[in-house]
Amino acid sequence: SQQGEEDPQALSIQEGENATMNCSYKTSINNLQWYRQNSGRGLVHLILIRSNEREKHSGRLRVTLDTSKKSSSLLITASRAADTASYFCATDPTLTSTGNQFYFGTGTSLTVIP
Amino acid sequence: NAGVMQNPRHLVRRRGQEARLRCSPMKGHSHVYWYRQLPEEGLKFMVYLQKENIIDESGMPKERFSAEFPKEGPSILRIQQVVRGDSAAYFCASSPLAYEQYFGPGTRLTVT
Numbered sequence: 001s002q003q004g005e006e007d008p009q010a011l012s013i014q015e016g017e018n019a020t021m022n023c024s025y026k027t028s029i030n031n032l033q034w035y036r037q038n039s040g041r042g043l044v045h046l047i048l049i050r051s052n053e054r055e056k057h058s059g060r061l062r063v064t065l066d067t068s069k070k071s072s073s074l075l076i077t078a079s080r081a082a083d084t085a086s087y088f089c090a091t092d093p094t095l096t097s098t099g100n101q102f103y104f105g106t107g108t109s110l111t112v113i114p
Numbered sequence: 115n116a117g118v119m120q121n122p123r124h125l126v127r128r129r130g131q132e133a134r135l136r137c138s139p140m141k142g143h144s145h146v147y148w149y150r151q152l153p154e155e156g157l158k159f160m161v162y163l164q165k166e167n168i169i170d171e172s173g174m175p176k177e178r179f180s181a182e183f184p185k186e187g188p189s190i191l192r193i194q195q196v197v198r199g200d201s202a203a204y205f206c207a208s209s210p211l212a213y214e215q216y217f218g219p220g221t222r223l224t225v226t
Contacts, residue, residue, distance in 0.1 A: 102215065
């Protein structure tokens with residue numbers, strides 16, 4: 001399977017703490033993206049990191065990519081209750097001829113306790 | 115600019131009936147993708163369409179499922195003779211050919 005796999009499956013932290021989620025994948029990729037999904041809602045795109053990038057920041061989000069280990073991490077700093085959601089990584093593998101086709105993992109369920 | 119619209123949001127069908135799910139992409143987006151999310155699982159790619167063309171349907175079951183994206187109107191994902199295993203959330207995403215895909219709120223299909 002080309003899908004990304006997130007770890008841990010579930011994470012529960014206190015408000016203000018940092019949350020770290022990891023994603024591993026199996027094939028070479030063009031880029032990797034992180035999405036958030038609130039319960040019962042659609043996905044929201046958070047951040048994209050290209051295969052030639054190692055780290056990217058967006059507000060309280062920090063994403064790293066290690067292509068040698070085929071892994072990525074998403075760090076949410078100073079978490080808030082509103083960050084409670086499921087987080088998915090999605091990979092765009094280089095072998096996909098049509099491009100723009102993403103493979104999603106099963107997600108990490110994050111609960112931030114007020 | 116309105117986001118990706120999907121309707122209905124919830125759909126209940128009895129086994130053997132047909133389900134039609136609609137997706138209106140964001141304005142200016144000509145690429146549409148359908149994904150299925152089974153309970154407790156991640157999203158799985160089903161089909162990628164451009165206007166009037168199916169580009170990649172490698173993730174779509176060969177029987178009972180079909181998709182279209184006509185020149186005018188929304189993209190339609192059609193499931194004939196639904197079975198209980200079709201119960202899932204179906205998400206549509208659109209793209210202007212950039213890497214980001216913009217997702218709709220999803221349609222939750224329940225087959226009774």
